Amino acid sequence: MFLARSLSGRLLLLTIIIVMMVEILVFLPSVARFRQDFLLERLQMAQIASLALLAADDEMVEAALEKELLANAGVSTIVLRRDSARQLILRTPLESPVATTYNLRDATAIDLVADALIALIRTERRVVRVIGEPILNAGEVIEITLNEPELCRAIRAYSQRVLILSLIISAATGLLVFLICRRLIVRPIEGVVESITSFQKDPERGPIAARQNSGLREIARAEIALGEMQTHVRSSLKQKTKLAELGVAVAKISHDLRNMLATAQLMADRLEGSKDPTVAKVGPKLIGSIDRAVNLCVSTMKHGKADETPPEARQVALQGLVNEVSSAVFTEDGSIELRNDIGENSVATVDPEHLFRILSNLTRNAHQAMESAGKGDCVHITAAGAGDEIELIIRDNGPGMPARAIEHIFQPFVGSVARGGSGLGLAIASDLAKANGGVLDLVSSTTEGTVFRLTLPS
Ligand SMILES: Nc1ncnc2c1ncn2[C@@H]1O[C@H](COP(=O)(O)OP(=O)(O)OP(=O)(O)O)[C@@H](O)[C@H]1O
Ligand SMILES: [Mg+2]
Structure with a gap:
């Protein structure tokens, strides 16, 4: 048989x-x-x-x-x-x-x-x-x-x-005849087939067909054509991957840009026509936000490719940074508040820009969820050091995450259920945490609220 x-x-x-x-x-x-x-x-x-x-x-x-x-x-x-x-x-x-x-x-x-x-x-x-x-x-x-x-x-x-x-x-x-055919025809054909299957398994790294010098014109032609095709497929695959990465990068950047500009807009709205003394206080924050937006734009143009700017880690006082997040994300009418229970001495070794983006994504999600569900009024952030790590707990008493969002948590584009949401916020936050040597994970999410844990090097 x-x-x-x-x-x-x-x-x-x-x-x-x-x-x-x-x-x-x-x-x-x-x-x-x-x-x-x-x-x-x-x-x-x-x-x-x-x-x-x-x-x-x-x-x-x-x-x-x-x-x-x-x-x-x-x-x-x-x-x-x-x-x-x-x-x-x-x-x-x-x-x-x-x-x-x-x-x-x-x-x-x-x-x-x-x-x-x-x-x-x-x-x-x-x-x-x-x-x-x-x-x-x-x-x-x-x-x-x-x-x-x-x-x-x-x-x-x-x-x-x-x-x-x-x-x-x-x-x-x-x-x-069997031995001769095997040497002259079957072996070279097997070589071609092997090359096709190993290339199929891993088109990006698998070996490319090489000429076996079988001496048969037809098989040599097949080998050459296969090699050329594989090279071609590989290069266009690389190109496509690069383009896809670029697409994701651009989406990520514009996502955060959109959030930042929204903040700026919020402030600007308030500034408009106001003779309030708070103007003096709000002004620098507005400038800060717009600065961040500009920085992102600059880095997009500079790289034009997939990677985020590598983190520039330094000692960051967490209390102050959370306060910045609070004033950027939370309005001051006080219907939903951010309770910053971080000690003065708590520090983490991270890129402050990145940590700002992580926390603003997490708190903005909580804020949006509580606002649209009409349930919950507080996001509570605490920090506790353990060895050379520090754990930030971000807890809200909102409606909890929908099942679909939990199922696809940290996957770009698929987890969003919010109207107008792009489903990138958590994916970006997780990526940034990893890039800084930390981890972001979901501790729990029930109808009582949601808890995230962000572990960072201290
Ligand atoms: N604290 C939370 N409470 C309730 N639901 C949440 C919370 N955090 C996230 N979610 C849910 O998870 C989904 C995914 O969040 P994610 O930040 O990844 O995307 P998004 O907020 O929909 O869009 P965007 O990309 O603009 O942030 C949200 O749509 C929301 O339904
Ligand atoms: Mg979000």
């Missing part, structure tokens, strides 16, 4: 079958020839035996001699007709009456083949007459009778020898 399925196995089987068929075609004339030679030899021996009669006085020999002559020639009777008048006759009694006559003088090739094939399977004991021409023009016609089983046995033995020889020849040829 395995043989018939593989290319090399099929080649082996096919070669054996074809060689066997050729052997059969050769066998038919050769077995006919063998039978004819067998009979002609008997005729010649009979002719020689009959010549003994010429030496006898009245062309008669003793019965004992006659029997010996016939036995030597392997026949039962001999009749040699020298001319229409004279004939020499030797005979012993026949086993049975003559069943049929084979006339070798006018037998066609088809007759000879057919008679030989029938002899191959004949089992009954028969006596047959054979007629032929005497050699050296020693007479007109020679006729013998003989026991057919002898002939059949000889033909069968001959066929057996031919069969064994044919089997050996076809097995040897098959093996030879």
